[in-house]
Amino acid sequence: MAGLTAVVGATMAVGLTPAANAATPAAVGTGTGSVTVSILEPVAVNGTVNTTVTCTTGHVYQASVTSVPIEGDVLSFTVRAPGYHGPGTYPAVVTGQLTEADGTVITLPAGPVPTTVTTGGGSFTVAGQTPGGTAIDGSVAWTCSP
Numbered sequence: 001m002a003g004l005t006a007v008v009g010a011t012m013a014v015g016l017t018p019a020a021n022a023a024t025p026a027a028v029g030t031g032t033g034s035v036t037v038s039i040l041e042p043v044a045v046n047g048t049v050n051t052t053v054t055c056t057t058g059h060v061y062q063a064s065v066t067s068v069p070i071e072g073d074v075l076s077f078t079v080r081a082p083g084y085h086g087p088g089t090y091p092a093v094v095t096g097q098l099t100e101a102d103g104t105v106i107t108l109p110a111g112p113v114p115t116t117v118t119t120g121g122g123s124f125t126v127a128g129q130t131p132g133g134t135a136i137d138g139s140v141a142w143t144c145s146p
Contacts, residue, residue, distance in 0.1 A: 033121070033145035035068050037075060039138030043100060045071050053121070055144035060084055061092075061117050063142055072101035077108070077140065079124065081115055089116050094124055096140075106134055120144050 033053030039045040047070045055063045061084035068075045077096035084090065091112035098106040107130055115124040123141035130136055 034143045035065055035075065036141040037070055037138065041135045041137040042106060043073070045073050045098070047071055053142045053145050055121070057084060061090065063122060063144065065142065074099040079115055079122065081117060084117070087118050089114055092124065094126070106130055106136070107132065108136065
């Protein structure tokens, strides 16, 4: 996964929430946010979509998006960064799925992905291969809903 800047049409979920860090997170908000995707492989998908982006903070930062349509594809993802203590770069667990217009499903890797968290959103880049061996390269950025 050599450069996934934003993938719209993929479902990504990050889920590292050790019980020791499972403090009740404060909701950052839901409502209108946005997702910007720039995928080069395995298919070209680029664009920005206004959608609900749910973000929470606490000992774990989490951002999630469900079924965002972009250029005929659908993206879903969750990003979880344990040890959150404010804006910065964290090794987040990111999982996601990109469902192409023809029904082909591409599962994005889970593992630690360097993720930048800002005051109102964040971003990550993925480059390499999916668990199924499909080359992937792109990035995803989001703005949390108010």
